[in-house]
Structures are given as C-alpha cells and as structure tokens.
Amino acid sequence: MSRERATALLVDFDGVLRRWDPAVAAGVEQRYGLAGGVLLEIAMQWGRLQPVLTGQVSHADWMTSVADALTEPAGGAxxxxxxxxxWQSYRGEVDNDLLDFVREARAGGIRVGLATNATDRLEEDLAVLDLAGEFDAVVSSYRLGVNKPAKEYFQAACQAVATPPDRVLFIDDEDWSVRGARAAGLSAHRWTGPGDLRYLRAALAY
Structure with missing residues (x-):
C-alpha cells in the first residue's frame, strides 16, 4: 500500500539549509598555529556537544570549553x-535552492518547520542569515531539552507543525537522524543536495 503524500515538511538546518565552508575553519587554524581540523574535532565531542544541544549549557559556555581544551597555540589561552x-563569527551560508523550495511549499499550503539540533544561538543565527519568518515553526533541541534522533523530539516536531507523523516528510543529511524519524513514524529522506528536490516535490501534497 502506497503512503499518502505529506502535508507538512520538516527541514534540518546544519548540512541541509545551512552549509559550511571548511576553508573558514582551516584558515583560522592556520593563522593561529592550530592543528588542522582540531576546532571541529573538539567541539563535536559528544560529551561536550550534547549538553549544549539540550539546554544544559549555553553556546558561549560550549565555546569556552573548546578554547580551554585546545592545545595552547603560541600566545597561550x-x-x-x-x-x-x-571561527564562531562565521555563520555559514544558506542553500538558496532549498530555501526557494521551502517558500514554494509554504505557498502551496504545506506547513514547514525547521527541525534542528541547536544551541541557544539559533534564533540569532536565523536573524543574521535573514531566515527569521521563513518557517511555520522552529523546533530546537535546546528549547525542547531533547535532541534528534529521539522519538520524543520528532513527536514534538510533528506537534509544532500540527500534522500527524504519517503525513510529515523530514529531510536531514545524517543517516542516524533519518532512521530516528522513520522509527517515529515520519517519512524521511537523506539530503544529498539540490538534486533531491524533484523527489521531494513529488512527495508533498501540493
């Protein structure tokens, strides 16, 4: 039996709607005499990352812990x-093809939510990138106190777009997040780039 087309869309932020140029971090590391890749390596250690994604510590505190953990460059702490x-002054870049799709879907009557594991800097980032007001809902792990791929996260996200899970399409660039959404009853697609938009349009009911 085929599944009905979705009437709501949940879009991940980092790696999907927002892209990162790795040359930015690499340039900072080079200028400050740091090992290549060390900033992201330290920041993404789960024991350091998970608390900031679930509202236990602030973005500023997270970055302080990254600085404290660095092998000190010349000049010290x-x-x-x-x-x-x-490094943190760089806010990434918007995928305008996907943003156009989000606008198209909303104009066609699809409820669209931004569904992201985020810190308390999310709202500021959205404003800096001119994305405030582009979604019917913003679902932040920091505000919920639970992160993807937990079932509770996806339940809250579906509630935020006022749509049952079996009529929601979720897109993310991480396999583990896609699997979590499917386990929670949503349709889910792993984002690989703008070439996916044809499929996504076909999966939505507009």
Missing amino acids: ERARAAVEE
Whole structure:
C-alpha cells in the first residue's frame, strides 16, 4: 500500500539549509598555529556537544570549553580564545535552492518547520542569515531539552507543525537522524543536495 503524500515538511538546518565552508575553519587554524581540523574535532565531542544541544549549557559556555581544551597555540589561552571567537563569527551560508523550495511549499499550503539540533544561538543565527519568518515553526533541541534522533523530539516536531507523523516528510543529511524519524513514524529522506528536490516535490501534497 502506497503512503499518502505529506502535508507538512520538516527541514534540518546544519548540512541541509545551512552549509559550511571548511576553508573558514582551516584558515583560522592556520593563522593561529592550530592543528588542522582540531576546532571541529573538539567541539563535536559528544560529551561536550550534547549538553549544549539540550539546554544544559549555553553556546558561549560550549565555546569556552573548546578554547580551554585546545592545545595552547603560541600566545597561550588568550590566543586560543581569539581563535575560537574568530571561527564562531562565521555563520555559514544558506542553500538558496532549498530555501526557494521551502517558500514554494509554504505557498502551496504545506506547513514547514525547521527541525534542528541547536544551541541557544539559533534564533540569532536565523536573524543574521535573514531566515527569521521563513518557517511555520522552529523546533530546537535546546528549547525542547531533547535532541534528534529521539522519538520524543520528532513527536514534538510533528506537534509544532500540527500534522500527524504519517503525513510529515523530514529531510536531514545524517543517516542516524533519518532512521530516528522513520522509527517515529515520519517519512524521511537523506539530503544529498539540490538534486533531491524533484523527489521531494513529488512527495508533498501540493
């Protein structure tokens, strides 16, 4: 039996709607005498990352912990903090093809939510990237206190777009997140780039 087309869409932020240029972090690391890849490696350690994604610590505290964990560059702790601050000044870039699709879907009557594991800086990032107001709902793990791929996260996300799970399409670039959405009863697609938009249009009821 074929599944009905979705009437709501949930879109991941980082790696999907927002892209990161790896050259930015690499340039900071080079300028400050840090090992290549060390900023992201430290920041993404789960024991350091999970608390900031679930509202236990702030984005600022998270970045302080990254600076503290760095092998000190020449100039010591102050220089480590400066490197992290410069790295964090970059807010990424919007995938305009996907943004156009989000606008198209909303114009066609589809409820669209941003569904992201995020810190308390999410609202500020959305404003900086001119994305405030582009969604019917913003579902942040920081605000919920639970992160993807937990079933409770997806239940809350479906409630935010006022749509039952079996009529919601979720897109994310991480396999584990896609699997979590499917386990919660949503349709889910792993995002690989704008080439996926044809499939996504076909999966939505507009």
